[in-house]
Amino acid sequence: MPNYINWFAYDELMNPRVFKEHGLEANASFCVTLSAHKLAFNKIPVDNQGAEKLGMANVVPAPSNLGMMEGIMYEMDESFLPKLDEIYLYPNEYLRKKMRLTKHDFTLVDGIVYIAQNERTNDDLMPSKAMLKNFRECKKNLTMLYLSRLMNTPTVD
Numbered sequence: 001m002p003n004y005i006n007w008f009a010y011d012e013l014m015n016p017r018v019f020k021e022h023g024l025e026a027n028a029s030f031c032v033t034l035s036a037h038k039l040a041f042n043k044i045p046v047d048n049q050g051a052e053k054l055g056m057a058n059v060v061p062a063p064s065n066l067g068m069m070e071g072i073m074y075e076m077d078e079s080f081l082p083k084l085d086e087i088y089l090y091p092n093e094y095l096r097k098k099m100r101l102t103k104h105d106f107t108l109v110d111g112i113v114y115i116a117q118n119e120r121t122n123d124d125l126m127p128s129k130a131m132l133k134n135f136r137e138c139k140k141n142l143t144m145l146y147l148s149r150l151m152n153t154p155t156v157d
Contacts, residue, residue, distance in 0.1 A: 004077060005078045007084060007111060008111040009074060012135070014071060015137045024074070024083065025077075026075060029141075031070060031073075033071075033104075036068070038061075038069050039150070040057075040058050041153065042055050043121055044056075044120050044122055053126055054126070054156050055122070055125025084114070096114055135151070
């Protein structure tokens with residue numbers, strides 16, 4: 001019997017197309033929230049593709065522990081963990097933490113969350129339009145309020 005992991009995607013990998021392009025497969029996926037945290041585009045990319053101030057998605061604590069962020073929880077075979085570590089360049093670029101997330105039926109579920117190493121962040125960074133386009137394709141899985149806030153994020157281009 002295979003062992004499964006729960007992994008929280010909050011970046012472009014929420015997009016089913018991008019998820020599959022990375023060679024990932026899931027047994028199940030569902031929308032979850034992470035309380036007291038917010039999405040920030042403050043991760044310094046390994047390759048900024050020539051775009052100054054380009055930032056990648058990251059999880060950061062919310063001020064005063066208020067607020068929440070949304071994402072997709074993927075239930076996957078544990079054999080995909082090395083692939084996820086490779087995608088996130090763990091442990092050099094990201095930490096891997098187990099955190100408690102909330103399903104929309106208010107049940108709690110533990111999941112793996114990749115969070116950028118502090119020394120690999122800069123608060124003056126922004127996403128690209130292409131990155132936000134990948135988020136837009138997640139509209140079936142995210143609330144309209146969360147998605148509309150994402151789409152109004154200033155970009156580098």
